[in-house]
Amino acid sequence: MNRRDALKKSALALGAAAGAPTLLSLLQACAKQDRLTWTPIFLNEDQARFMTAFVDFLLPKTETPGGLDVKADVFIDLMYAKTYDEAGQKYVVSEIEKFNTDCKEKYGNVFAELSVEDKAACFKDHESNSPKYAPKVWGTAVGPQEPVGFYRGLKSMVLWAYFSSEEVGKNILSYDPIPGDYLGCIPLSDVGNTWSL
Template sequence: MNRRDALKKTALFAGSAVAAPTMLSLLQACVKQDRLTWTPQFLGEDHALFISAFVDFLLPKTETPGGLDVKADIFIDSIYAKTYDEAGQKNVLAEIEKFNADCKVAYGKVFAELSPEDKAACFQAHEANSPKFPKNVWGSAVGPRESVGFYRSLKSTVLWAYFTSEEIGKNVLSYDPIPGEFKGCIPVLEVGNTWSL
């Protein structure tokens, strides 16, 4: 399984747990933003650079659009600006600064300035040491709910922003705004691509 396929499967689980109409309207508003003139609503320049670098490394442009192409970083800034309270916003800034401070200790630079190899090593370390999402049944958590930490929370939000964007929903995933007949029992191999609706 390649990285893009693994991310698609991860995003399906994460996206179903986080989806909300308010978030979708924020994402649609971000599509209209011009990257060249975009000014963060909440993040400072260093924090915005971190978010953009994180998004770009997690979902680089390949044969499909990358995370920056669908403006996932702008969407995340909008989430922080419009849906987080003051305490939550302060926590986000502190977590970004801590992430960058840890990168400086381990690699000598903040995350946005790391080489691709060091970014990969940083992601691997956080992947191994970050708490996992609780097990769920049909999108509902089973067992105690504990914080998954900043890294996994941000990663989940980036994936959700990416897979719920109009560009990916219409041009990468299978999209049929007016589906035909329902076929309830077909072989898995005939399902094909993941569906956006």
């Protein structure tokens, strides 16, 4: 063996040894990503997977952060654990089970395991069959508000968690922690972006 061949083989061996951890991490990254990246407080793992899938489908990451980027699923789990009474918690658990059972019957699997197309069809079905919020004037409902059900209530909570997050409030919406003069009557065109504060 000449010196040039020995150097090539040594370089290949060194490259394989150095690159093995990188290749292993790539293989692991390509594995199915259905495991949770957070530890739920109230929800069990299957319910937490449902919540993560629901949040991610409703608010996927685009050029702006998605619902999972601001940890809306983690926040909702904490809300259920800390602010819901026992009856409310039982309701949430039973409604998640009903939602998943409905998905199995119509699409063949639980919500977290559905294709994007089936998730869209599921959302469309729930959107058309869920009661709506009553119209509001200055934040107050006009007329009586019937219960909106689990789907619309959860959707509303996810949106609230997202838009209340520090990331969205400071970096997506307009933010001015020390506002200037009060201008009570200005053209809407001068307002610009939606304000978080």
